[in-house]
Amino acid sequence: xxxxxxxxxxxxxxxxxxxxxxxxxxxxxxxxxxxxxxxxxxxxxxxxxxxxxxxxxxxxxxxxxxxxxxxxxxxxxxxxxxxxxxxxxxxxxxxxxxxxxxxxxxxxxxxxxxxxxxxxxxxxxxxxxxxxxxxxxxxxxxxxxxxxxxxxxxxxxxx
Amino acid sequence: xxxxxxxxxxxxxxxxxxxxxxxxxxxxxxxxxxxxxxxxxxxxxxxxxxxxxxxxxxxxxxxxxxxxxxxxxxxxxxxxxxxxxxxxxxxxxxxxxxxxxxxxxxxxxxxxxxxxxxxxxxxxxxxxxxxxxxxxxxxxxxxxxxxxxxxxxxxxxxxxxxxxxxxxxxxxxxxxxxxxxxxxxxxxxxxxxxxxxxxxxxxxxxxxxxxxxxxxxxxxxxxxxxxxxxxxxxxxxxxxxxxxxxxxxxxxxxxxxxxxxxxxxxxxxxxxxxxxxxxxxxxxxxxxxxxxxxxxxxxxxxxxxxxxxxxxxxxxxxxxxxxxxxxxxxxxxxxxxxxxxxxxxxxxxxxxxxxxxxxxxxxxxxxxxxxxxxxxxxxxxxxxxxxxxxxxxxxxxxxxxxxxxxxxxxxxxxxxxxxxxxxxxxxxxxxxxxxxxxxxxxxxxxxxxxxxxxxxxxxxxxxxxxxxxxxxxxxxxxxxxxxxxxxxxxxxxxxxxxxxxxxxxxxxxxxxxxxxxxxxxxxxxxxxxxxxxxxxxxxxxxxxxxxxxxxxxxxxxxxxxxxxxxxxxxxxxxxxxxxxxxxxxxxxxxxxxxxxxxxxxxxxxxxxxxxxxxxxxxxxxxxxxxxxxxxxxxxxxxxxxxxxxxxxxxxxxxxxxxxxxxxxxxxxxxxxxxxxxxxxxxxxxxxxxxxxxxxxxxxxxxxxxxxxxxxxxxxxxxxxxxxxxxxxxxxxxxxxxxxxxxxxxxxxxxxxxxxxxxxxxxxxxxxxxxxxxxxxxx
Numbered sequence: 001x002x003x004x005x006x007x008x009x010x011x012x013x014x015x016x017x018x019x020x021x022x023x024x025x026x027x028x029x030x031x032x033x034x035x036x037x038x039x040x041x042x043x044x045x046x047x048x049x050x051x052x053x054x055x056x057x058x059x060x061x062x063x064x065x066x067x068x069x070x071x072x073x074x075x076x077x078x079x080x081x082x083x084x085x086x087x088x089x090x091x092x093x094x095x096x097x098x099x100x101x102x103x104x105x106x107x108x109x110x111x112x113x114x115x116x117x118x119x120x121x122x123x124x125x126x127x128x129x130x131x132x133x134x135x136x137x138x139x140x141x142x143x144x145x146x147x148x149x150x151x152x153x154x155x156x157x158x159x
Numbered sequence: 160x161x162x163x164x165x166x167x168x169x170x171x172x173x174x175x176x177x178x179x180x181x182x183x184x185x186x187x188x189x190x191x192x193x194x195x196x197x198x199x200x201x202x203x204x205x206x207x208x209x210x211x212x213x214x215x216x217x218x219x220x221x222x223x224x225x226x227x228x229x230x231x232x233x234x235x236x237x238x239x240x241x242x243x244x245x246x247x248x249x250x251x252x253x254x255x256x257x258x259x260x261x262x263x264x265x266x267x268x269x270x271x272x273x274x275x276x277x278x279x280x281x282x283x284x285x286x287x288x289x290x291x292x293x294x295x296x297x298x299x300x301x302x303x304x305x306x307x308x309x310x311x312x313x314x315x316x317x318x319x320x321x322x323x324x325x326x327x328x329x330x331x332x333x334x335x336x337x338x339x340x341x342x343x344x345x346x347x348x349x350x351x352x353x354x355x356x357x358x359x360x361x362x363x364x365x366x367x368x369x370x371x372x373x374x375x376x377x378x379x380x381x382x383x384x385x386x387x388x389x390x391x392x393x394x395x396x397x398x399x400x401x402x403x404x405x406x407x408x409x410x411x412x413x414x415x416x417x418x419x420x421x422x423x424x425x426x427x428x429x430x431x432x433x434x435x436x437x438x439x440x441x442x443x444x445x446x447x448x449x450x451x452x453x454x455x456x457x458x459x460x461x462x463x464x465x466x467x468x469x470x471x472x473x474x475x476x477x478x479x480x481x482x483x484x485x486x487x488x489x490x491x492x493x494x495x496x497x498x499x500x501x502x503x504x505x506x507x508x509x510x511x512x513x514x515x516x517x518x519x520x521x522x523x524x525x526x527x528x529x530x531x532x533x534x535x536x537x538x539x540x541x542x543x544x545x546x547x548x549x550x551x552x553x554x555x556x557x558x559x560x561x562x563x564x565x566x567x568x569x570x571x572x573x574x575x576x577x578x579x580x581x582x583x584x585x586x587x588x589x590x591x592x593x594x595x596x597x598x599x600x601x602x603x604x605x606x607x608x609x610x611x612x613x614x615x616x617x618x619x620x621x622x623x624x625x626x627x628x629x630x631x632x633x634x635x636x637x638x639x640x641x642x643x644x645x646x647x648x649x650x651x652x653x654x655x656x657x658x659x660x661x662x663x664x665x666x667x668x669x670x671x672x673x674x675x676x677x678x679x680x681x682x683x684x685x686x687x688x689x690x691x692x693x694x695x696x697x698x699x700x701x702x703x704x705x706x707x708x709x710x711x712x713x714x715x716x717x718x719x720x721x722x723x724x725x726x727x728x729x730x731x732x733x734x735x736x737x738x739x740x741x742x743x744x745x746x747x748x749x750x751x752x753x754x755x756x757x758x759x760x761x762x763x764x765x766x767x768x769x770x771x772x773x774x775x776x777x778x779x780x781x782x783x784x785x786x787x788x789x790x791x792x793x794x795x796x797x798x799x800x801x802x803x804x805x806x807x808x809x810x811x812x813x814x815x816x817x818x819x820x821x822x823x824x825x826x827x828x829x830x831x832x833x834x835x836x837x838x839x840x841x842x843x844x845x846x847x848x849x850x851x852x853x854x855x856x857x858x859x860x861x862x863x864x865x866x867x868x869x870x871x872x873x874x875x876x877x878x879x880x881x882x883x884x885x886x887x888x889x890x891x892x893x894x895x896x897x898x899x900x901x902x903x904x905x906x907x908x909x910x911x912x913x914x915x916x917x918x919x920x921x922x923x924x925x926x927x928x929x930x931x932x933x934x935x936x937x
């Protein structure tokens with residue numbers, strides 16, 4: 001048994017795991033019930049499990065829990081709610097940017113990290129920032145449009 | 160009701176009882192039921208729109224129940240772009256019947272004629288004025304356990320309010336806000352996690368199991384469940400069972416090694432086949448002097464769903480309940496009943512959304528795994544989620560295909576007789592035509608199915624062109640023994656067939672010295688087909704006669720999916736230097752009645768992108784032990800920065816008949832890419848995927864060098880030198896002008912010994928105006 005403390009969506013939390021090699025993804029989903037971070041491959045290849053770790057987008061499926069002790073984790077649940085959606089969430093809904101939607105949590109996290117560091121990204125920059133995320137259904141163009149739109153919404157809001 | 164009874168459509172014919180489709184559970188609420196399921200295509204949103212329209216209620220009043228063997232009609236599989244065309248039409252008629260019954264009862268209660276009444280958001284109006292009645296005041300007296308008559312009038316398309324308008328997807332908010340949305344997110348009290356140790360082949364028997372090694376590898380307590388040659392490990396903690404690559408700790412008897420060369424489509428030609436001919440009888444025209452032939456192929460493809468398959472099952476008091484993301488809950492129930500020795504009435508199968516499947520992936524098999532384990536541990540809910548590697552290794556793949564097209568040509572160079580010879584493994588091993596994997600390892604495995612393809616067209620789907628050709632036939636060679644299990648992937652045989660047909664049509668156009676768009680229009684009589692071809696040409700500012708071999712190319716592809724669903728024409732613009740880079744794609748489609756136009760466009764777009772991924776990147780690789788491409792590195796798919804801009808337009812038509820759209824664009828897109836690459840290179844690649852290796856091999860072949868001249872060869876050789884930086888500009892146009900004027904360039908024709916035939920045509924086959932003032936748009 002090992003106990004770790006981390007900041008999860010702005011709250012300090014403690015978690016006890018039987019094995020400290022348990023992945024951050026498994027802890028998020030099983031211990032905290034935050035199933036918005038999806039399991040895609042377990043091989044750090046698809047981006048479904050992306051979370052922000054101290055602000056940087058990282059895949060959580062193969063990241064041992066010990067390696068994030070004391071760090072600040074933001075998951076999709078920390079982005080926005082139906083009542084108060086993040087501009088990226090609103091824009092994805094506006095653009096109907098998704099088909100099966102399994103990839104969207106990870107894409108939202110990658111896109112948030114991009115907009116946090118680059119408020120006016122070009123389409124090519126957005127595409128590059130999302131290259132670590134797989135979308136198999138082919139919603140790419142809608143997603144790119146939505147991120148462009150969210151960037152504009154954010155710029156408008158901060159003007 | 161005075162209208163004559165009409166034949167019931169779709170699933171309504173098999174399930175005519177209206178209470179199977181519609182219920183009024185509480186004031187202000189309606190439940191509609193469909194056997195079709197949400198697989199990321201937005202079908203439930205469109206179903207709800209159809210129901211709201213015919214029932215005359217606000218969509219918000221309707222809850223939709225789908226894919227549950229206890230509650231919904233049996234509509235088979237959600238597959239083949241049939242959900243709207245058949246399932247939607249059935250639900251629509253059922254709702255119209257229900258509405259008519261309520262109006263009849265309201266008229267009796269109000270003492271007026273039905274014609275005086277109308278419905279607004281569920282309230283009964285008389286001459287447009289409110290009455291005291293609505294659906295819910297009448298619900299207690301209107302019996303819905305009656306059969307549909309087919310006579311109830313449907314709303315005319317002209318007065319549609321909800322249908323035909325883009326509606327936001329019902330399922331999207333949960334996915335955008337990270338709510339539990341998928342079967343992977345589902346849990347049950349006391350659930351235990353399990354992973355099967357997969358039997359490598361039917362008939363293989365377990366040799367040794369290194370239980371100690373497996374326990375060491377697990378990160379916690381696990382136990383073994385064994386039933387015949389079905390073996391699984393079970394534990395409370397998913398991390399513990401996930402950590403075990405148990406496959407490596409078991410040995411099996413009776414496993415023959417594969418020949419990895421069988422990953423090549425061409426290997427099909429050496430296999431025994433079961434042959435049949437479909438279509439026109441053999442004709443003398445086929446043997447006429449002026450004929451042309453070319454052979455195309457496509458490798459095995461994976462579904463490559465973004466997450467591996469998952470299922471939950473519980474066996475309690477003799478009743479098995481299974482939660483699955485499979486495409487057909489009823490067929491799965493039947494297969495489970497047969498495999499597990501249960502009666503179907505003792506099995507409930509409930510659909511829960513999963514990652515997009517695009518066909519028959521591991522969803523059914525993982526459900527069987529969960530069910531088998533659950534029956535060994537009565538009272539314990541079991542959750543099985545395959546590992547990523549297992550999904551790639553054990554899901555059925557789309558069969559490789561070889562398509563040889565042969566046409567006799569008339570004096571104008573147009574096809575008068577057409578033969579497609581198709582080699583393929585089966586496109587269906589779904590429940591009902593193939594066995595569940597886990598079931599094959601049980602002590603008494605169900606008998607194997609005899610080799611067969613999908614009855615309404617697997618390998619032969621879209622096997623002949625829609626064009627006006629007097630005689631068309633298919634020679635179908637079903638290859639019963641394939642190195643790996645094969646089954647349905649989006650479009651089945653349509654993609655390889657349309658790739659072959661539409662590339663071949665371009666080759667014929669070139670021989671005839673005609674522009675590919677004009678050539679197609681000249682042999683197209685169906686006005687809806689003409690409309691999409693003309694529209695996409697307009698959208699893409701198609702120009703006849705752009706020179707070939709410049710490194711930049713444009714191509715068109717057209718098909719009507721299944722010859723009875725949606726029409727789609729696609730234009731692709733791309734550049735070829737080190738690799739193929741897609742620049743733009745355009746699509747014009749006629750999907751008939753677009754119930755949710757934005758949803759239809761989303762599907763059409765998705766099909767184009769997925770097809771581009773298939774064509775440019777995808778092939779299943781084999782090793783002696785099975786499938787070698789088991790992850791995202793060895794089976795890469797298209798990424799964001801590789802996706803081109805896409806424009807899709809729907810042809811508006813006055814129709815109330817929806818045509819299946821979900822699979823309509825994949826095939827013409829593949830062909831358009833093939834034709835664009837041929838245009839860019841000035842030579843044709845006929846084998847998919849269009850990998851860098853294939854491009855290089857083609858360009859470096861002596862045939863191409865002779866056909867295209869050494870000047871071009873040295874340019875491309877420079878182009879393709881791995882040490883050279885990528886050329887960002889297309890090759891100079893003058894080069895191809897000079898070549899075009901002085902030399903021929905039809906290697907396929909030369910190979911065919913028909914040099915004289917194509918010499919007659921303009922040597923610059925792409926016709927008018929190419930040499931001056933041509934320019935690429937945008």
